[in-house]
Amino acid sequence: MKPRCSTWFALALTLSLCLGAMPAAAQPPPDPAFSAPVVEASLAAPISKNVELVGQFGGTAAAVAVQGNYAYVGVGPRLVILDVSNPAAPVLLGRTDVLPGVVQDVAVDGHYAYVADWDAGLRIIDIANPAAPTEVGFYDTPGNAKGVALAGHYAYVADGWWGLRIIDIANPAAPTAVGFYDTPGYAQGVALAGHYAYVADGDAGLRIVDIANPAAPTAVGFYDTPGYARGVALAGHYAYVADDDAGLRIIDIANPAAPSEVGFYTTPGYALGVALAGAYAYVADFWSGLRIIDIANPAAPTEVGFCDTPGDAVGVAVAGHYAFVADGGGGLRIIDIANPAAPTAVGFYDTPGYAQGVALAAHYACVADGEGGLAILRPLRDKFTVTLxxxxxxxxxxxxxxxxxxxxxxxxxxxxxxxxxxxxxxxxxxxxxxxxxxxxxxxxxxxxxxxxxxxxxxxxxxxxxxxxxxxxxxxxxxxxxxxxxxxxxxxxxxxxxxxxxxxxxxxxxxxxxxxxxxxxxxxxxxxxxxx
The missing domain is CATH 2.60.220.30 (Chondroitinase Ac; Chain A, domain 3)
Structure with missing residues (x-):
């Protein structure tokens, strides 16, 4: 399908929840952990415009985090550390032994990486020596660890059917469960603000958990959205929920004990993730591309712009006047959002796998490309070579x-x-x-x-x-x-x-x-x- 860009309004800052699987309105993702559409890697050179491939690392990549000159990549059941200081030649520094689960998410803090490892819970990797990353501790949560967020010396794990699990990581060699709240749905992701955790809980909507005492987290409020809560972003006293086939739901959380929906916008696709910038929410809307919602009046959100990418929009990162979309089978798509009235697709790189997530580092975009591995791309406005x-x-x-x-x-x-x-x-x-x-x-x-x-x-x-x-x-x-x-x-x-x-x-x-x-x-x- 040829990309379509509206002549409406666009400006973006979003990093979507990258689920990969074809979303179902009211069902959790099935086992196995990753069930994205199978995309056969082409042996032909990928098609590109204004983007060049400067480095690649093989393996099935489903998660990527970048810190400094290092990329931490979930490659199947391993965490791989690459030196990307020279993106044209990413160097494999080290990899863990085979972990018992499939890496779903990675968070890095100091000398440790914290891995959400599906049915193997939380794994803690010592990365002080990148050449020899070593698992130093783990806590095998009872469910399927989908995502992880860090605050202080605690890790908060979205654990599928088993809700929110809180792990004390003050001693990485001996992490201990200090508390949990078993949400009624399927915990997809978690966002933290103050002493509250906001859990996107699948068909149970948004759950708000008081974590002031991590040993005794308590549910203080919830709003059962009509769809399937995939991701949540916070701004002020509102929570913005990507709610699958029910689009974007806006919840007033000024009183966490009594959250209430103040507005919504039903996107045409499946809202998989949401992030915020200024008065706009940016929704990764699967086969309907990137949708841009004006939330200046939360009671009456309106779509002001969109770019219908050719693949499945499952992840977005924004820097400057450009949105970088992880577009499933459509690879990496770059959308110029400098003119809000005319968002324009200006560049792309058709990666050989299924682009699930994108992280930006310096002048490069690191794409977790499923069976295509990790692709390191350099977006360009112009490139040519001449003989002098x-x-x-x-x-x-x-x-x-x-x-x-x-x-x-x-x-x-x-x-x-x-x-x-x-x-x-x-x-x-x-x-x-x-x-x-x-x-x-x-x-x-x-x-x-x-x-x-x-x-x-x-x-x-x-x-x-x-x-x-x-x-x-x-x-x-x-x-x-x-x-x-x-x-x-x-x-x-x-x-x-x-x-x-x-x-x-x-x-x-x-x-x-x-x-x-x-x-x-x-x-x-x-x-x-x-x-």
Whole structure:
């Protein structure tokens, strides 16, 4: 099916609950733990647009968490740790022995990873030495551990038919159950806020559990939604429930003892997950793609935009003006949400498996791709490779908003120069990017070895921007920066011409560059001394 994007409103921040299985309106997911549609991996090169595959790790991946330079991936019955500092070549650092269950969810805190391991409960893995992750403790919950959330020295496990289980993890080598609340439904997921746990409890709706005393959690309230509660997100005194075929349900939880539904929106598909940003809720709606709901008035939520992805929307992450959708058989889909009136599908990578979840790290998207393993993808606005002779030449971006002039002698022999413009500005700290992050790399055509500018050589970069792209950055502070491996450093030759919206610089190296500017003005008080 060809993707459709509405001309309505879009802006997103969501990470959906990734269930994988074809949802049933009032039934828990059947055994085995993962029952997503079987997708046969193609031997042909995956189709892509504005996305490149930079790394892949085989195995059946159903869960992924990223922290720093490491990706923690549930691959069948193992937890695998990959070094993704060079995403083009993810390195297997270590893997656990075979765990007794199938990894469903991973949460990382400090030197430990906490694994929801289906019918084997909670497993605690020491990851201080990534080359040798070792199980140091476990608690075999009575049900099927679907999800895990951490707070203090407790792990809260959504345990299927056995509800919410609370595990004391102060001593990881000897986790102990300190309390539980056996919800009446099938606990799918849990969100924590203050001293309450909010459980998406399948056909029993939303259950609110007081966990102020973890040894004696008590049910304080519930709202039995009409569908099958798959996931829950919290904002203010409202809970937003992804309720399967009943869409999005909005529950007032100001009084946890008496939660009440204040509004709902019935999405056309199956609402599998929900997350919130500003006045909008973003729903992963299975075969109906990404739905965007205006919740400014919780009593009257309205759909203001959608993008009907070609696969099954089961997971979403958002950064900047883009939504990254784990789209089942449709792979990774990228939706431009900069113009709320016209959300547009702008990029995709058709992964060989069944994309179940996505996590963002720096300039990369890590996709748990079922039988396709872990795919590490780099979303790009633009990419091309040109041949540059020793006599030099001029290179222009596809949009003609970047021009690079290499004088004669820049390189000692013919090179292949690759230009990549990234989707996102990352690690900018107090500075703000304007969507002009790009990378230049080169190899010698005759040897294939990496090439750099010759001694004393430089090239001229001329970059054009619009007022809309500038956003909140103070124009007078815009300059070209380069990444030195740990921080952005201003190019000393950078010159701004605000009259023509142009920045010019003459770097003496290739690498990663970005146009950045300040966002805050420092105003010093004027003190008048009177005699």
């Amino acid at each position: 002779l020793p006599e030099g030449g001029t290179v222009a971006s596809t949009a003609r908003d970047a021009y690079l002039v290499f004088p004669s002698g820049s390189f000692t022999s013919t090179i292949s120069l690759t230009y990549r413009q990234l989707w996102l500005d990352e690690n900018t700290g107090p500075l703000a990017g304007i969507g002009r992050t790009f990378e230049l790399s080169a190899v010698y055509r005759d040897t294939g070895q990496a090439a750099q500018l010759g001694p004393g050589q430089s090239f001229t970069a001329t970059l054009h921007y619009t007022d809309a792209e500038r956003g909140g950055a103070i124009e007078s502070t815009l300059a070209l920066y380069s990444w030195d491996g740990s921080a952005w450093v201003r190019e000393p030759t950078s010159v701004l011409d605000a009259g023509t919206n142009t920045i010019t610089a003459a770097p003496n190296h290739l690498g990663l560059f970005a146009v950045l500017g300040n966002t805050l003005r420092l105003t010093l008080p004027v003190v008048v001394k009177r005699n």
